[in-house]
Amino acid sequence: MDAHPRSNGLTRGDPLAGLLEGPRARGALMIRACFDPPWAVRVEDRAPLTVMLMVRGEGWVVPDEGERVRLTAGDLAIARGPGPYTCADDPATAPQALILPEGQCAYPDGRALNGSMDLGVRAWGDRLDGSTLVLIGTYMMDGEISGRLLDALPPLLSLTSEEWPCPLTPLLMEEIGRDEPGQEVVLDRLLDLLVIAALRAWFSRPEAEPPAWYRAMADPVVGRVLRLVQDDPAHPWTVASLAVKAGVSRAGLARRFTELVGEPPMTHLTGWRLTLAADLLRDTDETIGAIARQVGYGSAFALSSAFKRVYGVSPQEHRGRAGAGLPMGGGA
Template sequence: MDAPPGPVTPSRGDPLASLLDGPRARGAFMIRACFEPPWAVRVEDRAPLTVMLMARGDAWITHDADGDGEPVRLRPGDLAITRGPAPYTCADAPGTAPQALILPGGACHHPDGRPLNGSMDLGVRTWGDRPDAPTVMLIGTYLVRGEISGRLLDALPPLLTLPAETWPSPLVPLLMDEVVRDEPGQEVVLDRLLDLLVISALRAWFSRPGAAAPGWYGALADPVVGRALRLIQDDPAHPWTVSALAAKAGVSRAALARRFTELVGEPPMTHLTAWRLALAADRLRDTDDTLAAIARQVGYGSAFALSSAFKRVYGVSPQEHRARAA
């Protein structure tokens, strides 16, 4: 027997909690990278999300998908988050030629294709030129898109940075200490610390004045559209219509449709469909619930209806999506 429908958002009425309920690393790739200038590393691993924290020295990041590709400088304590799959380059200075190429699966090569063959391994999760090098970065990488909520990835720019003074976090010294430990269960400890680091950083980033949050996030402040959005987010399984949402918001159907589209960037029913399918994608990844149970939880009348909509939007069946996440 299918399990009864359960809540699909972690905190009713809290959009940021819903957005951030997603980072769940599983055996994430994490290293302490130590470099002697001049240095540059080209990253083409197609990872969905990578976090870089400057522990010592400076670095420049140039992201291929970030507009005109202008390099961004990181100083001690600064943090950067890159969103894949577009490649990027980290270097001691803009223009330094890459000396190493990182490919999918953790493969590391010289730029001409010759494997590095572990020549830069420096010990437990430590990589680079020498452990006491003047530049040290802590790098954590989510290897599979299923470890990060699709809603969160879609809300992020290709590259975001946080100066040290804008997000003081007690997690940083703890993570720096734990990354070089070699004890039972250490991978699980690092996975959870990485998740907390990402959530802490993104919470600080979304709260910054002028932060490029998704349209629906900013629209929550609107007394009319915000009411409709919360109804959709808190109860996606309800058979919502534009008329029903408008009645709850206290405006006409036409007024809600016009204002919703203006502030969110898409019509109410389009947003509702995207929200339901995103929740379904996350539940396919995170639970063993049957497709029929998930369909009821997110507002579809049958597993067939959910499967058809899911494949139309995501290009794969729910079963294929679940298998890839696994």
């Protein structure tokens, strides 16, 4: 296939680039949270991904399940939804506010809080010059972050300023307070860059736990097969043809691939094709038939059958839900 290297959502030969190309914010929530201790905010917005960059002061991110993370100035945390968590000056501080879906805010007793803590353009909290300042960026819709990337992340990860001095902090601080035409688009792209740069640093750490298929890229046999199917999903691959390319037997490839990746080769290929199809349905106006051919299905009907079997909705329904800002499967 002579497609452009990035036409199928990845960079050839670079699995990390393919994984990190997923973040594409659209009207993401970007705010400066400004507090004086004691402070605590309970987050129950079910957002797929939220980034917290501590600019000054310190605080904690305390998930309902798993290890809590302490942040000091320059540190960054990324929370993968939909699990709730609390941000606070101290883990013992009781929440003063709840962050709910669709940007709604409430007091802990349920009374509406919207507007009462606004501090101006994209600022929220006690006072603008509070001793604690956190830049927060939230992807509001499932489709803004690829499922493959979300599956590769723990519920909560962090980077210290020593591990990754954020070069984007001054630019983010300058842009987040502006109220100019097109500003949301500027902030969306800056948020994408922040996430990509942070995750690249996180994946490079020895203790990081990337997905099995990513680790399998280092295997001389399975890595070659993964690159073949990722670079050319439209090719009519079979286990036999992949085995020939890898220089091993069909049975040997099937066994080795399943051991390292956690699923058989054809199952992995189907998942990859449908992931690409979901992204193309969301991000382009191409027909379902054209998308089917790009990702290796012979017809729109064949793609629709496979898509609905895995995702529970048709390609057309998925496109409509993505355009309306709804999650892929049942319910808003």
